[in-house]
Amino acid sequence: MGGDAPKKQDTIYNLAEMTKEAEESSDIRYNNKAAWYRVSGYCTFYNSSDNSEARPMYYLACPVCKKKVNDEGTGYRCETCSKSFGEAVPTYNFSFMLSDYTSKITVSCLGEAGEAVLGQPATVMMSMGADDVKLIT
Secondary structure, X not given: OOOOOXXXXXXXXXXXXXXXXXXXXXXXXXXXXXXXXXXXXXXXXXXXXXXXXEOOOEEEEOOOOOOEOEEOOOOEEEOXXXXXXXXXXXXXXXXXXXXXXXOEEEEEEEOHHHHHHHOOOHHHHXXXXXXXXXXXX
């Protein structure tokens, strides 16, 4: 057979197949490279609390380096860049349990991965009221 092998994004995996392929990939295991898989499953658990306090699904990030910023009241300070900014960028950071008929895994969603899962940018989540967020979670 000729042609290219299908890409991970072109194939729908169950969780057991995805886990096995990821464990066998030297790029993922030894080179800490990210991999994208298309899976079919459902969210079975989302924990919005961290140390018994409500934690949003996003954080305010530096527009330059994407690290968490400190709110100074009049703007935001990035300790990594040693700069202050008038605006910070809402950036996703959440985890959930993904399950299917073969297995379950914890999925961490940072930045653009969160946008891909939820189908909207973190700015939309930030603008939602607490009652609207409860409908999602």
